[in-house]
Amino acid sequence: MxxxxxxxxxxxxxxxxxxxxxxxxxxxxxxxxxxxxxxxxxxxxxxxxxxxxxxxxxxxxxxxxxxxxxxxxxxxxxxxxxxxxxxxxxxxxxxxxxxxxxxxxxxxxxxxxxxxxxxxxxxxxxxxxxxxxxxxxxxxxxxxxxxxxxxxxxxxxxxxxxxxxxxxxIFPTGWMAAENANIKEGDTVAIWGAGPVGQMAIRSAFLMGAERVIAIDHYESRLQLAAEAGAEVINFDKTGDGILDEIKYLTGGVGPDSCIDAVGLEAHGQTVTAMMDRAKMALSLATDRPDVLRQCMQACRKAGTVSIPGVYGGLLDKVPFGAAFGKGLKFGMGQxxxxxxxxxxxxxxxxxxxxxxxxxxxxxxxxxxxxxxxxxxxxxxxxxxxxxxxx
Missing domain, CATH: 3.90.180.10 (Medium-chain alcohol dehydrogenases, catalytic domain)
Structure with a gap:
């Protein structure tokens, strides 16, 4: 065959x-x-x-x-x-x-x-x-x-x-990502990555009762598909280092009720840490580029939930776990x-x-x-x- x-x-x-x-x-x-x-x-x-x-x-x-x-x-x-x-x-x-x-x-x-x-x-x-x-x-x-x-x-x-x-x-993966996000009626959910899993997570979040979904990516065709499903969209190429400020602005300074990392270990971005990740992976000094995970942990509201359907393979560097602990975040992840x-x-x-x-x-x-x-x-x-x- x-x-x-x-x-x-x-x-x-x-x-x-x-x-x-x-x-x-x-x-x-x-x-x-x-x-x-x-x-x-x-x-x-x-x-x-x-x-x-x-x-x-x-x-x-x-x-x-x-x-x-x-x-x-x-x-x-x-x-x-x-x-x-x-x-x-x-x-x-x-x-x-x-x-x-x-x-x-x-x-x-x-x-x-x-x-x-x-x-x-x-x-x-x-x-x-x-x-x-x-x-x-x-x-x-x-x-x-x-x-x-x-x-x-x-x-x-x-x-x-x-x-x-x-x-x-990808449909069960997007659905489980939304389920792991503990979505309640009227919640605001931020989803990094508007690829196939992100698209399924957007639609799943709405079916579970989310009032607002914010989709973050830098490919306009993917953001357009997300918008057609009812999501508000952010092109991170246009915000640069200001992505967290943009999310805070859109959520009245509180942050989303839950954040979904539908990207995983090969994240792209315009932040300083993202550039460091790319350099370290190119030099075989790191296994993963976890900048989206960092942003999810920093953006999420206090006592909110971070859901991680994106694949990770090894050890992560400069993850702001102190922020996650201080805010009392809950996590759901896995295959x-x-x-x-x-x-x-x-x-x-x-x-x-x-x-x-x-x-x-x-x-x-x-x-x-x-x-x-x-x-x-x-x-x-x-x-x-x-x-x-x-x-």
Whole structure:
């Protein structure tokens, strides 16, 4: 089969690789119908997530038609079309039983690597390094889905793939980000990053009762989409070092009730600390650029909440934790427990309350994948969400 493979820093190729096979009785094999390139995939592309190996198959936002089922699979059948969660839960450990799927105890066969780096291991992830299990991703013609009954949802026949594909990751991620923000009716929520996760968080915040959402980014096309969803927007290129003053002005000097960091470890900005972060990462003196997290902690109102769906990979420098402690901030963060949210969010889509497909900017064939990765990385003004249509 054809697949998009990681060949090194800023190098992706289309290669012919072996088709996946059933390895455990809980597995299914799907023929991919639609997949996507996620902003998180660019962390892999840029070489900031360790333990990638040449030839690894990319892709964690996947859906397709079941073509083969393992002997223990009872509730899925050949011909079903399923969306697959990006994180892999076993369905039986303590965490899975408590709907904490992204920290599953059993699905990461390389747990020892994560334990050395982080002290403990989360769940395995599709197409996202050997820290998280070395599982093949779905930017390919076929995909093996482990613990398939736990990690997928059957979608109705006749619904367009693009409306439901993002149940695999960014819609649940945006929703959990808003949930972690403890939003109450009438709240003001500030969201850094108007990319796909930020867009889903904006819409989720409004559905949860937020009165105002402030979106912060520097790509005008993304800010325009945020504004169309009802958000007030700030272009941080135009505020420079004054971003915190602008947020304070918009919130009457109090600060937002909650702040969401939908950017993560490769933040851009015009502040002095952002420039220091870029220099230190370029010299391999730092693993992450956490300027958005700093701003969230500084901007949030006293006793407010900071929610962090953005990915972080290592040790953070100059984080104003004293300010967070002094203000009594609450924090919510982590990989998304995707499986917990797939059914209720599918219902919202079917009820017409949200259409995640509006964030798509490009549709490509798998043969265009390497160029799409480069273009997405280099031109985020034009590229927002790239969907791979398999034929």
């Amino acid at each position: 054809r697949a998009l493979t990681w060949e090194g820093k800023q190098s992706v190729a289309v290669k012919n690789v072996r088709d996946p096979k059933i390895l455990r009785p809980e597995d299914v094999i799907i023929k991919i119908t639609t997949a996507a390139i996620c902003g998180s995939d660019l962390h892999l592309y840029n070489g900031v997530i360790p333990t990638m190996k040449k030839g690894d198959i990319l892709g964690h936002e996947n859906m397709g038609e079941i073509v083969e089922v393992g002997s223990a699979v009872k509730n899925l059948k050949v011909g079903d079309k399923i969306v697959v969660a990006f994180d892999i839960g076993c369905g039986k450990c303590w965490h899975c039983e408590h709907e904490e799927y992204s920290v599953c105890d059993n699905s990461n066969p390389n747990a020892h690597i994560a334990e050395m780096l982080y002290g403990s291991s989360g769940a395995g992830l599709f197409g996202y390094s050997h820290i998280y299990g070395g599982y093949a991703g779905g930017q390919a013609e076929y995909l093996r889905v482990p613990y398939a009954e736990t990690n997928s949802i059957v979608v109705p026949k006749g619904i367009d793939d693009e409306k439901v594909l993002f149940l695999s990751d 998304t427990h995707t499986q917990k949210y797939m059914k209720p969010l599918l219902d919202l889509i079917l009820e017409g309350k949200i259409d995640p497909s509006e964030i798509i900017s490009h549709r490509i064939d798998i043969s265009q994948g390497p160029d799409a990765y480069k273009n997405f990385n280099d031109n985020k003004e034009e590229y927002r969400k790239v969907v791979i249509k398999m034929h």
